[in-house]
Amino acid sequence: MENSNKARGGRPRAFDLEQALDAAMHLFWEHGYEATSLAMLREAMGLTPPQIYNAFTDKETLFRKALMRYHETEIGFALEALSAPVSTGEAIRCLLIGAAEAYSRPGKPGGCLFVSGALAASPQAQAIADELRTYRKASEAAIAARLAKGKAEGDLPDNLSVEDLARYVAGVMNGMSIQARDGASVEDLRVLAQTALAALPAEGQNRGASSKERSHAGTLPRG
Amino acid sequence: MENSNKARGGRPRAFDLEQALDAAMHLFWEHGYEATSLAMLREAMGLTPPQIYNAFTDKETLFRKALMRYHETEIGFALEALSAPVSTGEAIRCLLIGAAEAYSRPGKPGGCLFVSGALAASPQAQAIADELRTYRKASEAAIAARLAKGKAEGDLPDNLSVEDLARYVAGVMNGMSIQARDGASVEDLRVLAQTALAALPAEGQNRGASSKERSHAGTLPRG
DNA sequence: AATTTTCCATAGTGATCGATACGAAACCTG
DNA sequence: CAGGTTTCGTATCGATCACTATGGAAAATT
Structure with missing residues (x-):
């Protein structure tokens, strides 16, 4: 929890963390991890490289946090x-x-x-x-x-x-x-x-399938 | 057809084109287009950069030829x-x-x-x-x-x-x-x-589905 | 106000990216 | 053989990559 809000003094961050993370998430979502360059992130997030690295450590950590945010939102x-x-x-x-x-x-x-x-x-x-x-x-x-x-x-x-x-x-x-x-x-x-x-087995209580039906496979002749 | 075998003079190629293309194809297949660097291609194909560029123009053309070869083989x-x-x-x-x-x-x-x-x-x-x-x-x-x-x-x-x-x-x-x-x-x-x-409609001659069955969707109740 | 702490902005780091310049070597045609 | 053509190996090219050193500005603590 190093990212929490405990005000220990010092200059406050001049941008919104979640908003920046959202911008990064959408960029990764669109272009993928490796094809998303820091220059693109910089522009989309509206931040300078030191701001990004200070807030998110490095590109890999930023991506992992974007993944978590994607999962949540x-x-x-x-x-x-x-x-x-x-x-x-x-x-x-x-x-x-x-x-x-x-x-x-x-x-x-x-x-x-x-x-x-x-x-x-x-x-x-x-x-x-x-x-x-x-x-x-x-x-x-x-x-x-x-x-x-x-x-x-x-x-x-x-x-x-x-x-x-x-x-x-x-x-x-x-x-x-x-x-x-x-x-x-x-x-x-x-x-x-x-x-x-339509590929799911018909719903209804536990009608144990007859003969040698394998797995749940369906209605089409198996050749 | 610039790649044909018409011997118009000049030093012969010292490697096998298809073999090199196969190596490139497998590398692109494994890592994708952008994540496959020329250094990786160089090692996998066993060639120097000028050999690659002389034979395949550039990375994009090489990838397109690898695609064609994949499609064929x-x-x-x-x-x-x-x-x-x-x-x-x-x-x-x-x-x-x-x-x-x-x-x-x-x-x-x-x-x-x-x-x-x-x-x-x-x-x-x-x-x-x-x-x-x-x-x-x-x-x-x-x-x-x-x-x-x-x-x-x-x-x-x-x-x-x-x-x-x-x-x-x-x-x-x-x-x-x-x-x-x-x-x-x-x-x-x-x-x-x-x-x-199993999601495919049951085979058999053209049994026009009754009522308001939409598309070909299946056996499960639609809620 | 003095001190501390953190952030901001500029500028630039070495490494790797895709792609080449150069000249010698190896083949063809005459 | 000479002349022409193509590929060869070596040694890079400038651009972009992710990342950071530095120094001052701004806010919280004392």
């Missing part, structure tokens, strides 16, 4: 959807529809910062790429946890791998993030989400 | 699946299963170069990011064309938007690309693909 829909007192199917539906909206907000960069931030990276930025992967994996784990709860409550079949299904849902969200970046509209993403939902 | 599964004389459902199945395998080949970078190459980019590299988006859009268009063919042949319902469904399929593939980069195994991706297939 931009993707509340996810935690909300996964913790809402609704059925499992409805929770996943809210999650995907929420993603459709969050990934295509007017005035915001398209897609998800966790995906756009650093999918590929130079060897020097491997730590950042790993950090982002950790965020993505945490999201997937949160989905899996919600599915496990649904399975325990009878919303989902017993013979279902929550990890597999979570990987599908997280994968669809990642794909939506790219489609958003490629110009997909909110409606486009909503339809995509709706389509993806 | 690494993703034949897609064209194959979409042009095979099989049902539409089977074609999409082959496409997704093929992607599962292509995105997780041992000894190759995970995911798809079209996605990893430059999801986010600096302003200077916007042209590259646009080029990659064009490749992704072309893939989506190819899927849409195959779906349209299937619709015309009665494989798919009449009241179905091929663009919407193509966007879903392409989105799933993009998502698989990211999951592959996050360490998903071939089996993981195959299961994901199989799950995604």
